[in-house]
Amino acid sequence: MSGPLAGLKVVEIVGLGPAPFCGMMLADMGAEVIRIDRPGGNAIMSTVAPKYDVMARNRRSIALNLKKQGAIETVLALVEQADILLEGFRPGVMERMGMGPDVCLARNPGLVYGRVTGWGQDGPLSQAAGHDINYIATAGVLHTIGHKGAPPIPPMNLVGDFGGGGMLLAFGVVCAAHQAQKTGRGQVVDAAMAEGAALLATMNWGFRGAGYWNDERGSNINDGGAFYYASYQCADGKYVCLASAEPQFYALLREKLNLTDPVFNHKDDPTAWPELKQRLSDIFITETRKHWCDLLEGTDVCFAPVLDWNEAPQHPHNVARKMFIELDGVTQPAPAPRFSATPVTQPKPPVAPGADTEAVLSDWGFDTAKISELRETGVFEK
Numbered sequence: 001m002s003g004p005l006a007g008l009k010v011v012e013i014v015g016l017g018p019a020p021f022c023g024m025m026l027a028d029m030g031a032e033v034i035r036i037d038r039p040g041g042n043a044i045m046s047t048v049a050p051k052y053d054v055m056a057r058n059r060r061s062i063a064l065n066l067k068k069q070g071a072i073e074t075v076l077a078l079v080e081q082a083d084i085l086l087e088g089f090r091p092g093v094m095e096r097m098g099m100g101p102d103v104c105l106a107r108n109p110g111l112v113y114g115r116v117t118g119w120g121q122d123g124p125l126s127q128a129a130g131h132d133i134n135y136i137a138t139a140g141v142l143h144t145i146g147h148k149g150a151p152p153i154p155p156m157n158l159v160g161d162f163g164g165g166g167m168l169l170a171f172g173v174v175c176a177a178h179q180a181q182k183t184g185r186g187q188v189v190d191a192a193m194a195e196g197a198a199l200l201a202t203m204n205w206g207f208r209g210a211g212y213w214n215d216e217r218g219s220n221i222n223d224g225g226a227f228y229y230a231s232y233q234c235a236d237g238k239y240v241c242l243a244s245a246e247p248q249f250y251a252l253l254r255e256k257l258n259l260t261d262p263v264f265n266h267k268d269d270p271t272a273w274p275e276l277k278q279r280l281s282d283i284f285i286t287e288t289r290k291h292w293c294d295l296l297e298g299t300d301v302c303f304a305p306v307l308d309w310n311e312a313p314q315h316p317h318n319v320a321r322k323m324f325i326e327l328d329g330v331t332q333p334a335p336a337p338r339f340s341a342t343p344v345t346q347p348k349p350p351v352a353p354g355a356d357t358e359a360v361l362s363d364w365g366f367d368t369a370k371i372s373e374l375r376e377t378g379v380f381e382k
Contacts, residue, residue, distance in 0.1 A: 003030025003335075003344035008177065010034065010084040011075070012059070013099075014353075016042060017132075017157070018116045018165030018193065019088030020055040025170045026084070027058035028335035028344055034360055036075060037063040037353035039381060051328040056350035062361065063354025064380055071379045072098045078364055079104050083180070084112045084173050090129075091121045101188045111186040114173040116165050120192035132160035132193065139164075139198040148218030148225065164196025219270065221245065227277035228253070228267060231306055232284035239306035240284060240292050253301045257283060354380060 008031040012023040146153040172189040207213035219225040244253040266272035296303040313324040328349040
């Protein structure tokens with residue numbers, strides 16, 4: 001592997017959502033990440049070919065039956081050699097299995113023990129089940145997303161699971177690994193999706209404190225309320241979006257669209273926004289998306305076509321930047337960000353759970369006799 005994290009060794013106890021996403025990010029950056037899968041894999045992805053489990057890319061997999069005698073000791077023997085451990089279970093699950101932080105850090109004092117949950121490792125809700133929508137709701141974020149006068153709209157599971165969870169965990173464990181390399185002392189990283197979601201909204205909390213943000217969704221400068229920061233339908237049913245917020249960008253928008261009516265002087269008056277949004281809607285609906293792209297794309301109007309997932313990989317800018325890649329026939333986002341001195345390599349496609357069990361155990365120091373014993377006792381299957 002190449003990349004800025006080459007040489008870092010990670011053990012990932014496979015779960016769903018944010019922990020695998022964190023594992024993918026670390027592996028994309030060159031870390032050696034070993035996935036400890038369940039035999040047969042997780043229920044959600046077990047019905048499709050491994051190549052579609054895109055977040056499993058770039059890692060080798062071992063499949064262990066953790067209920068068999070010797071399985072937990074096998075994991076701990078791997079943890080002894082690792083820089084980072086990743087897990088995404090409810091608080092207490094790893095402890096009950098005998099792989100909690102106290103056990104792992106006793107075996108490897110320099111270990112970074114990365115944990116991601118919805119609510120965090122403690123607090124009144126720590127043991128409650130939940131999903132992305134619940135975590136971002138509690139953080140105050142879901143309330144802000146949607147149309148004025150309508151219910152909040154879930155932003156897929158991007159804000160809690162992946163931005164507030166997986167990316168936050170990746171940042172946390174790399175920070176802790178940096179500290180461990182200096183001091184030789186590891187620590188536990190407690191990443192909570194609710195807290196990560198709140199953190200993503202930091203700028204808007206500043207707006208709110210300054211009086212530039214109100215609690216009614218769909219009525220603010222960057223939540224769809226402002227007419228200059230919104231999406232518009234075109235004559236062909238497709239959409240474009242604007243973000244002409246700064247004065248110079250707004251002036252160019254007025255020039256390009258010939259918005260000479262004095263009503264457009266009231267850009268910063270929220271009471272005028274509904275009328276101005278309707279005015280722009282009436283303009284954009286008269287021509288196709290291509291027409292508006294030819295006129296506005298690439299200018300300082302801050303304009304873009306709203307592309308679907310068939311179109312996005314084909315956009316000329318995305319093609320030039322190689323934003324999307326294809327692995328084993330599956331289109332997916334490329335690793336990011338980019339590094340000038342330590343570029344990353346093309347990721348390897350996901351493998352089936354347990355595809356590398358014997359090879360990984362051998363590479364990590366298990367001798368032939370021990371591997372045979374683990375196989376014969378059912379810790380893993382051939």
